[in-house]
Amino acid sequence: MAAVEGKTVLVAGGAGAVGHYAVQFARIMGARQILSTVSGAEKSDLAKAAGADVTINYKSDDVVARVQAETSGQGIDRIIEVDFGANIGLDPQLLKREGDIVVYGSTALEIAVPFVPMILKNIRLRFFIVYNLSDGDRAQAIDGLTSLLKANRLLHNIAERMPPIR
Numbered sequence: 001m002a003a004v005e006g007k008t009v010l011v012a013g014g015a016g017a018v019g020h021y022a023v024q025f026a027r028i029m030g031a032r033q034i035l036s037t038v039s040g041a042e043k044s045d046l047a048k049a050a051g052a053d054v055t056i057n058y059k060s061d062d063v064v065a066r067v068q069a070e071t072s073g074q075g076i077d078r079i080i081e082v083d084f085g086a087n088i089g090l091d092p093q094l095l096k097r098e099g100d101i102v103v104y105g106s107t108a109l110e111i112a113v114p115f116v117p118m119i120l121k122n123i124r125l126r127f128f129i130v131y132n133l134s135d136g137d138r139a140q141a142i143d144g145l146t147s148l149l150k151a152n153r154l155l156h157n158i159a160e161r162m163p164p165i166r
Helices: 017-028 041-050 063-070 115-120 135-150
Strands: 008-011 033-038 054-057 076-081 095-103 124-127
Touching: 008 017, 017 033, 017 041, 017 076, 033 041, 033 063, 041 054, 054 063
Parallel strands: 008 033, 008 076, 033 054, 076 095, 095 124
Antiparallel strands: none
């Protein structure tokens, strides 16, 4: 997967468990601009704290119009997609030519792909699940994550702390 350095990245659900880290990784890896879809003000705050430059409320905003405005009409280089089934019709509208959709989740088991909008932009589609990493990629990911954790460079969204068991 190509690096995101200097690219515009949209993280779908940037306040969720995976999306929150995806925003941080994009920031650490040098993304030029990070946008995130969210469902409300509290989630917007979480995504921005993680490093999102712009949040877009997918429940109330015109996502396509906001992306066009925020990217000066250029569109997104890469989308990190949490719900491919819900967003497959939207994503091609947001991407620029040669854009990437990296899918790590979907609420639908089977999805019709909008072939013409995607082929006209030469959009690349990649599916990702951590369990399928090669041994080398897994070792590299663990080393990188361990370094970030040791350097205290990641923000963790902890919903609740439980008292110690005595």
